[in-house]
Amino acid sequence: MSAIISVKNLVKVYDNKFTAVKNLNLEINKGEIIALLGPNGAGKTTLISTICGLASITSGSITINNMDVIKDYRKTREIVGLVPQELALEPFEKVINAIRFSRRLFGKKDDDVYLEKLLGKLQLYEKKNNIIKSLSGGMKRRVMIAKALSHNPQILFLDEPTAGVDVELRKDMWNIIKELKADGVTIILTTHYIEEAEMIADRIGIINKGELLLVEEKSKLIKRMSVKTLKVKLKKTLKQIPKKLKQYNLKLIDNGNSFHYFYNTSNEKTGITSLLSDMNEIGISLFDIQTEETSLEEIFVKIIKD
C-alpha cells in the first residue's frame, strides 16, 4: 500500500508556548482505516488540524498525495473531508442546503444526484428537507459526515465520531465507516472507545502527550494485548524470583508474598502447567491462585504509563 498522507518530524507549539505535538512521524496508507487513541489532551485533534491545514505547523512537514499541505493548501484541502469533534451546524438550515453549501465552499459544481445518494447512505434521505434543529443528536452527527463528504474527498477525518452516541447508533456509524472504506475512502478517526478501534480499524495509533507511542496493525496489537494475569499467593515470602523461574518473567508483588505471571491466551500454551511444576520441583508452595483478565482499557493505560 502506498502512503496517501505522510507526516514527518511534526512539531506543533501553540502561541502560548505549549507543545502539543512532539516530533511525530506517521504514514497513512491509501484506503485504510486508522484509529488514533489517546487520553484527553494527547494531541489528536491538533494532529488532525495540522494535516487539514487548520492549524499552523511549527516545524516538520506534512504531505497529502505528495503535495505539501502548506504550499499546496487548496489542492490538499480539497482531497480531505473533516468531521470536527464539536458539532458545528446551522440550526435553522435544511439538511440538503447545508450540504450543498459545504460542497460549494470547495468550488465544486452542484451535484444533487451525488448528495442525495450520500444522504441515502447516511440514512438521512427522509430528513433532507428537515431543518437541522429538528434532528436527533446522532442524526446531526451524520449530517456533519455528509457535509464533510459533500465534495467527494478521498480522505475523511472523523474526530470522535461517536462521542455521546448510543450503542445502536454507534454500530450504524461503524457500518457507514466500513462502507466508506469499501468505496475507497481513507479514514482517520480518533476515539476514546477502544472497542470502536477494535471493531473497525485496520491499524491503531496510540498518542500520549504529543507523542505517537505506537502504530500497529490491529490484529497484531490485539494479539499482544490479550494478556491474562495469574496471581499466585505464596505460603512463604520470596526475596527474589528463583533462577529456575526466571524464564517466566514473574513480577513479585505484595512485598514478596505473591507474584504475577502474565500469559497470552492466543498462544497455544499458557505456560501455567510448567510454571506450577517448576515451582513444585524447587519447593515453592502456593497458598492461593487467581486469574485476572486484563481489559483492553487497562492495557491501553499501561502502554500510556510505560
Ligand SMILES: Nc1ncnc2c1ncn2[C@@H]1O[C@H](COP(=O)(O)OP(=O)(O)OP(=O)(O)O)[C@@H](O)[C@H]1O
Ligand atoms: N489553541 C490552543 N492553544 C493552546 N493550547 C492548545 C490549543 N489547542 C489545544 N491546545 C492544547 O494542546 C493539547 C492537545 O490538545 P488536543 O485538542 O489536540 O487534544 P486531544 O488529543 O484531541 O484531546 P481530546 O481527547 O480531549 O479531544 C492540550 O493540552 C490542549 O490544551
Ligand SMILES: [Mg+2]
Ligand atoms: Mg480532540
